[in-house]
Amino acid sequence: MPELPEVEIVKRGLNQLTLNKQILGGEVLLKRTVAHPVSVDDFLGGLEGKAIAQWHRRGKYLLAQVYKWDRETPEFTQVKQNQDGWLGVHLRMTGQLLWVKPEERLHKHTRVRLFFSNQSTEDKKNPTHELRFVDQRTFGQMWRIAPAKEISHIITGLKQLGPEPFSPEFSLEYLSKQLHKRHRPIKTALLDQKTIAGLGNIYADEALFLSGIRPTTLCKDLTENQIEQLHIAILKVLATSIDAGGTTFSNFLNVKGVNGNYGGVAWVYNRAGQPCRICDTYLEKIKLAGRSTHFCPQCQK
Numbered sequence: 001m002p003e004l005p006e007v008e009i010v011k012r013g014l015n016q017l018t019l020n021k022q023i024l025g026g027e028v029l030l031k032r033t034v035a036h037p038v039s040v041d042d043f044l045g046g047l048e049g050k051a052i053a054q055w056h057r058r059g060k061y062l063l064a065q066v067y068k069w070d071r072e073t074p075e076f077t078q079v080k081q082n083q084d085g086w087l088g089v090h091l092r093m094t095g096q097l098l099w100v101k102p103e104e105r106l107h108k109h110t111r112v113r114l115f116f117s118n119q120s121t122e123d124k125k126n127p128t129h130e131l132r133f134v135d136q137r138t139f140g141q142m143w144r145i146a147p148a149k150e151i152s153h154i155i156t157g158l159k160q161l162g163p164e165p166f167s168p169e170f171s172l173e174y175l176s177k178q179l180h181k182r183h184r185p186i187k188t189a190l191l192d193q194k195t196i197a198g199l200g201n202i203y204a205d206e207a208l209f210l211s212g213i214r215p216t217t218l219c220k221d222l223t224e225n226q227i228e229q230l231h232i233a234i235l236k237v238l239a240t241s242i243d244a245g246g247t248t249f250s251n252f253l254n255v256k257g258v259n260g261n262y263g264g265v266a267w268v269y270n271r272a273g274q275p276c277r278i279c280d281t282y283l284e285k286i287k288l289a290g291r292s293t294h295f296c297p298q299c300q301k
Contacts, residue, residue: 004198095140
């Protein structure tokens with residue numbers, strides 16, 4: 001599943017490629033991909049004639065600020081005056097957002113297509129690009145939120161998110177308070193989106209390795225120094241992965257269809273049976289709360 005770094009990479013790519021271009025319409029190839037509104041016609045109709053001012057990320061959600069497109073003045077002041085709701089996307093396990101030319105072959109797992117036109121074109125019937133939502137496992141979702149609606153009332157998962165790791169709210173004091181006296185394994189606690197927004201299986205394993213903490217350690221048994229090291233490690237692995245373009249072990253691609261590179265330098269994730277990069281001990285994999293968990297039995301005590 002794409003985690004915070006991968007979704008951040010997609011967001012940045014979308015902001016480079018899709019802004020201030022008129023949405024001419026679209027096609028929904030799998031109806032259940034559209035979570036809101038119920039009607040596919042309402043979903044597409046609510047986007048037609050609009051444009052995207054900016055993409056934002058909240059946890060693993062992508063949120064596009066939509067405005068009524070104006071060919072003459074697509075300036076920021078005009079965008080603010082013409083705000084017209086939001087487009088939400090969650091990639092789930094295998095979702096991809098790809099920015100392609102209309103003539104590119106349609107992938108068999110394409111679920112939604114949105115047709116875009118450059119600002120300069122006068123031909124509203126012939127898009128210059130498409131934004132395609134490709135999703136093999138079909139768990140991904142899209143939402144169209146009307147301007148009168150509160151986003152979190154439609155995308156209810158937003159209400160359950162804790163602070164962003166790079167925000168001031170995710171302080172050492174906050175993390176220590178969240179973990180203090182909890183009787184569950186630290187790996188399980190890190191995967192709770194109410195604790196940290198966007199952190200997932202890959203980077204929880206990586207952060208625990210860098211902080212020298214075994215994933216099965218109960219939160220209540222962590223020392224203040226361990227929590228401090230963990231706080232530092234979470235920020236470090238997320239930043240490193242973003243710089244590497246994210247992780248591709250199976251499905252992740254950025255909006256141009258390019259793999260992420262972090263997997264080649266991962267410390268422990270997906271490396272069970274291989275030697276630790278620090279001590280040469282063979283890495284192990286266990287199941288913890290139903291999730292594959294990778295660690296070094298020597299470096300993580």
